[in-house]
Amino acid sequence: MTEITIHPIGYITTPFKQKFGIPRQPNLANAKGVVTLSDAYSDINVFKGLSGYSHVWLLFQFSETIHAGWQATVKAPRLGGNAKLGVFASRSTHRPNGIGMSVVTYLGHNTKKGRLCLEVSGVDLLDNTPIIDIKPYIPYADAINGSHTPFDNAQGSAQPKNQYDVHYTPRATQQLAKCAMYQPDLPELIDAVLSQDPRPAYKKKKHTDNKRYGCQLYDWDIIWRVSGQIITVENIRLVASPDA
Structure with missing residues (x-):
């Protein structure tokens, strides 16, 4: 070919x-x-x-x-x-x-x-x-009218719903306020990303997960845990400065 x-x-x-x-x-x-x-x-x-x-x-x-x-x-x-x-x-x-x-x-x-x-x-x-x-x-x-996928729900929409509430520890709340001074859209982005639960699919079957997760958004590491339907952000730190 x-x-x-x-x-x-x-x-x-x-x-x-x-x-x-x-x-x-x-x-x-x-x-x-x-x-x-x-x-x-x-x-x-x-x-x-x-x-x-x-x-x-x-x-x-x-x-x-x-x-x-x-x-x-x-x-x-x-x-x-x-x-x-x-x-x-x-x-x-x-x-x-x-x-x-x-x-x-x-x-x-x-x-x-x-x-x-x-x-x-x-x-x-x-x-x-x-x-x-x-x-x-x-x-x-x-945008094709009448189109469908195997994942459509009863309402005809396959778009996944955000199922997790995102909470912040007092420490993370203070850190987020400082970060938002440099990156104003960071709070909204964290909520949007975490509320969809980025974990592997098999992990989502567990109501309680003792593992601590981290994902990088812009120049910050977002550290979080899952319990039930709540994701709690514990720490937000600059990637280049773990002590920040």
């Missing part, structure tokens, strides 16, 4: 510095991202007419897993993490060409330090993910 060579058009900056904690689909958290285009594509004309759209598709490469190769069947989180689906019946990262897609909210574009940037929100991408294409979201073609 003829080989196809694809070059990234740019890279996206996001709050997610590690895979653990990233929402499983776009728009489950109001996480912001900035796509910085490479010099070869940094012509303002590439975005001519885009301001009329509310959303865009980002096509990207699963750069952290592409080297692991693909699998014919994959474990599906929506099926509890043990049952398997065919790779083409899933959104798994382990794909033949490692290509993903996310529809995100378009916030505008501008030039920063001589580089053309696209600002978006609702991202579910790892920081520094390669972007291979950008396309406008077109409702009449991309």
